[in-house]
Amino acid sequence: MQLRYGMNPHQGPASVEPIGAAPFTVVRGRPSYLNLLDAIGAWQLVREASAGSGLVAAASFKHVSPAGAALAGAVDPVTAGLFGVAPRADAATRAYVRARDSDPKSSYGDLVAVSAPVTTGLADLLRRVVSDGIVAPGYEPGAVAVLSAKKNGTYLILEAEATFEPPDEEVRELYGLRFVQRRDDAPLPDGLSADLRLALTTVRYTQSNSVVLVRDGATLGVGAGQQSRVDCIRLAGTKARLWHQRRFVPPDDLSGIGSIQQRVNAQLRLAEAIDPPVPLQRVSLASDGALPFEDNITEAARFGVRHIAEPGGSTRSDAVAAAAHQHGITVTRTGLRLFRH
CATH class of the missing domain: 3.40.140.20 (AICAR transformylase, duplication domain)
Structure with a gap:
């Protein structure tokens, strides 16, 4: 074609x-x-x-x-x-x-x-x-x-x-080289919550490095293509926080605005100035790679994250788990890295 x-x-x-x-x-x-x-x-x-x-x-x-x-x-x-x-x-x-x-x-x-x-x-x-x-x-x-x-x-x-x-093998030719690998069809672990499963499925098809925040069966923020893992969390969290702020824009403030995109733009402008009466809560996070440092947990906690799924295997995994415990965050180590490039 x-x-x-x-x-x-x-x-x-x-x-x-x-x-x-x-x-x-x-x-x-x-x-x-x-x-x-x-x-x-x-x-x-x-x-x-x-x-x-x-x-x-x-x-x-x-x-x-x-x-x-x-x-x-x-x-x-x-x-x-x-x-x-x-x-x-x-x-x-x-x-x-x-x-x-x-x-x-x-x-x-x-x-x-x-x-x-x-x-x-x-x-x-x-x-x-x-x-x-x-x-x-x-x-x-x-x-x-x-x-x-x-x-x-x-x-x-x-x-x-x-x-x-699709075929079991994927082939890509770039700059005179042919790359061959097995297709990423590894099953997700059993026993995951519905939100963590959706977060992991979404992060699997997101350009790495990536982090996805989910609540009630929908993404609130996708942080894609960052070299730093904590920047992924910060990007996804900033989007999630803005999603939360948009819940508090009075519908009357958008009445009479014509197209959907015009209403979206107006809502975003109004939402940025709102300090919600309740913080963002009950958020699940999936990371395509291991969380390497405690600052990832601190950043996630700022955006209401209470459950995390990540591969594990970092040299500081124990310190990361201890930081999560201090913030009341549960961590599921999947043993499954989901890089996508």
């Missing part, structure tokens, strides 16, 4: 070829190189999250990392009002609006993935937000027609092959 261009517009021509059966069918539009990279990561995330929870999952992807991911849970009044959806919307719509609400500024122009067929309700929401494309295992009658009118008919619509299983 010929792509619109490669990683950048000047890197053309570009193409992609399936190895055996193709994982996606192009229903509408012409993908770029980055579109497909986002679709691959986003689809794997929602497929794994749905299988692990039994619920519909959704993700909002930008630049090969999730801006947000969520399961189909309750939609709070703030989110419902911001995006103009009913609190009792269908599961696919609820999952996606919760995922996009995690970091709606970063989700601008996202690649969407949902683990269930796209409903007309979700298609109508996507019609009203800035998004570049979607991947899903199917589309209910009428949904493709709604999406096909988006972006002057260029909105990318991919249908995932739900039964597709």
Whole structure:
């Protein structure tokens, strides 16, 4: 398949070829190189999250990392009002609006993935937000027609092959070298809480170094691509804190504002000045690599983290565990590093 261009517009021509059966069918539009990279990561995330929870999952992807991911849970009044959806919307719509609400500024122009067929309700929401494309295992009658009118008919619509299983080995060629490795299909440990499982699943498909904060089946903050682990926590925590502050913006302050993105921008400006009456609480954290120092725990505690999943194995793991105990934080050592580059 010929792509619109490669990683950048000047890197053309570009193409992609399936190895055996193709994982996606192009229903509408012409993908770029980055579109497909986002679709691959986003689809794997929602497929794994749905299988692990039994619920519909959704993700909002930008630049090969999730801006947000969520399961189909309750939609709070703030989110419902911001995006103009009913609190009792269908599961696919609820999952996606919760995922996009995690970091709606970063989700601008996202690649969407949902683990269930796209409903007309979700298609109508996507019609009203800035998004570049979607991947899903199917589309209910009428949904493709709604999406096909988006972006002057260029909105990318991919249908995932739900039964597709990728090869056991991954091959990448860069700068005259061919890299071969086993695909990252290691199962997550048993006995994890639902939030830690979603956090670990999300961090697995996030560019390293990365940390993900989750509460009630939805990400509150994703800290991706930082060289310092504590900076990952600080970035994810800052996003989570802003998510919390946005809960206290009066709905009347957004009344009369036209588009969803205009309401998002106004809400963010107002939220930054709010000191919430209660702090952020009950947050779960997953790290793709070991937490190397106690300052990671101190930083996590600032953002209401009470449960952590990390690989363990650091030379200072005992000191990190002692710091967690002092802050009332439980630590699960998975023995599973989840770097992604």
